[in-house]
Amino acid sequence: MTDQAIALIPERVRNSDAVAGQWKLIWRRFRRHRLALGAGVVILLIYLVALFAEVIAPVSSQTYDSRYTYAPPQRLKVAGYDATGQFHPLYVNGYSMKVDPIALSRNYVADPAVVIPVGFFVKGEPYQFWGLFDFDRHLIGPIEAGKPFYLFGADRLGRDVFSRTVHGTRVSMSVGLIGVAISLVLGIILGGISGLYGGWVDDVIQRSIELINSIPTIPLWMGLAAAVPISADPILVYLWITVILSLIGWTDLARVVRGRFLSLKTEDFVIAAHLDGCSRMRIIWRHMVPSFMSHIIASVTLAIPTMILAETALSFLGIGLRPPVVSWGVLLQEAQNILAVTSAPWLFLPGLAVIVTVLALNFLGDGLRDAADPYEY
Numbered sequence: 001m002t003d004q005a006i007a008l009i010p011e012r013v014r015n016s017d018a019v020a021g022q023w024k025l026i027w028r029r030f031r032r033h034r035l036a037l038g039a040g041v042v043i044l045l046i047y048l049v050a051l052f053a054e055v056i057a058p059v060s061s062q063t064y065d066s067r068y069t070y071a072p073p074q075r076l077k078v079a080g081y082d083a084t085g086q087f088h089p090l091y092v093n094g095y096s097m098k099v100d101p102i103a104l105s106r107n108y109v110a111d112p113a114v115v116i117p118v119g120f121f122v123k124g125e126p127y128q129f130w131g132l133f134d135f136d137r138h139l140i141g142p143i144e145a146g147k148p149f150y151l152f153g154a155d156r157l158g159r160d161v162f163s164r165t166v167h168g169t170r171v172s173m174s175v176g177l178i179g180v181a182i183s184l185v186l187g188i189i190l191g192g193i194s195g196l197y198g199g200w201v202d203d204v205i206q207r208s209i210e211l212i213n214s215i216p217t218i219p220l221w222m223g224l225a226a227a228v229p230i231s232a233d234p235i236l237v238y239l240w241i242t243v244i245l246s247l248i249g250w251t252d253l254a255r256v257v258r259g260r261f262l263s264l265k266t267e268d269f270v271i272a273a274h275l276d277g278c279s280r281m282r283i284i285w286r287h288m289v290p291s292f293m294s295h296i297i298a299s300v301t302l303a304i305p306t307m308i309l310a311e312t313a314l315s316f317l318g319i320g321l322r323p324p325v326v327s328w329g330v331l332l333q334e335a336q337n338i339l340a341v342t343s344a345p346w347l348f349l350p351g352l353a354v355i356v357t358v359l360a361l362n363f364l365g366d367g368l369r370d371a372a373d374p375y376e377y
Contacts (some may be wrong), residue, residue: 024096026294029371036367039360046357050170054127057163058141058149061326063125064157071095071108071154082115090118095148107274117143153336153346164326165350171327173357175242176307180300182246183307188296192284194254195261202258209251220248221310222319235324241320245310251301260292294372302365305358314353328354 031037049056074092081087094114098107122141129135142149152161194205221244228240264270265288273283289296309326314320315329316336323330328350335347 002139013294023292023294026371030367033367033370035363036370039363039367042108042356042360043364046169046360047173048055049166050173052139053170054129054135055137056139057160057166058138059125059160059163060127061164061167062159062324063163064159065148065154066158066360068108068148068150068158069156070339071105071148071150071158072344073153073346074108074110074148074150076118076151080115082117083113088115092116092118092142092149116147116149118149119143147155152349153344155344155347156339159237161297161331161346161349164331165328165353168326168328168331168350169353170309171238171321171325172308172329172354174305174312175238177326179245179278179307179311181247182243183250183253183303184296185216186250188257188284188289190250191254191257192261192288193280195258196208196265196280196284196288205254209254212248212251217248218317221314222317226319234322237321238325241311243282245307249303249307249310253296253303255274256295260295264288264291293368294368298365298369298372301361301368305361305365306355308354308361 054060077091077093079089080088081093082091093110093112094116095108096111096114098109099105100107118140119142120140121137122143122145123136124138124141124145126134126136150160150162152165155161155164190205194202228237232240261284270283271289273287278287311320311327312329314333315322315327316333318333321327321330323334331350332348332354335344340347
């Protein structure tokens with residue numbers, strides 16, 4: 001339809017679903033899904049946390065203070081006065097330590113007499129922002145550097161659990177995103193070739209998928225992860241874990257793509273592309289994949305939680321990422337002791353981040369899938 005013809009259509013009709021494009025229709029239906037829209041905002045905020053982890057975290061992931069081992073979380077308070085009568089809009093109470101005469105262990109309790117003022121964009125521990133330039137401002141922290149500030153409590157070495165959770169967001173979320181990106185490429189290429197060529201090529205790819213799916217997941221992860229040397233560089237281990245998860249996670253998407261290609265390869269626009277002399281890969285990427293791109297986006301959104309849970313499970317079992325790399329799975333693995341269950345339950349707070357992220361991604365994926373359904377009105 002030409003621009004002149006569209007201009008003759010009344011505005012009320014132009015704005016209706018009758019003449020709207022595919023992506024516009026998807027966005028309109030997605031906006032009506034309030035839960036998915038809210039989940040999308042949550043996911044956006046989580047990725048912003050991963051992007052600006054150094055700024056948001058009060059200290060680095062390896063900073064420790066042995067004076068505050070297993071210190072409980074401090075409650076952030078609003079509008080209070082210190083012992084001198086000075087007003088503070090935001091503050092936390094310090095700790096008072098008591099030694100158990102029987103167990104000879106240190107116990108920390110909040111001391112209302114000690115007021116630690118808290119501010120935003122305060123000067124604190126210096127760091128390299130994105131590895132490009134030096135910076136020393138943090139989103140939140142004590143105004144006086146060096147004062148105890150543990151919103152999520154401290155671990156066995158006196159490290160801030162909140163800061164480690166924030167830094168772990170970058171690793172866990174990037175593993176899911178990069179792993180799904182690799183799986184997406186493998187799934188589209190192999191699934192597209194399987195559905196487009198058929199014959200023995202289809203048989204080989206489908207039998208390979210069945211073989212991978214028939215192997216129990218945990219033993220397969222353990223076997224592949226065992227191939228990574230214990231002394232390997234943490235960055236190399238990170239890359240290996242990402243590749244391992246990608247090599248296992250492409251099979252479901254490949255089957256979905258194969259089914260779509262089998263139904264599309266007899267369509268008129270595909271046959272016309274064949275007759276026009278287009279290569280197989282051009283037909284896959286320029287003609288067939290865009291026709292169901294919305295479905296792929298929904299599938300990818302639902303696949304990211306699986307990748308995150310897989311990385312968390314591997315690290316929790318001690319066969320995935322290892323310290324000094326910080327991820328949610330590594331933090332939960334460090335909480336595998338009786339003391340964490342009985343006396344330091346705040347060490348499990350990184351698990352709450354996993355739950356919120358997985359739920360938000362699932363809600364977002366469900367909303368995208370419903371919005372991309374051509375039979376949904």
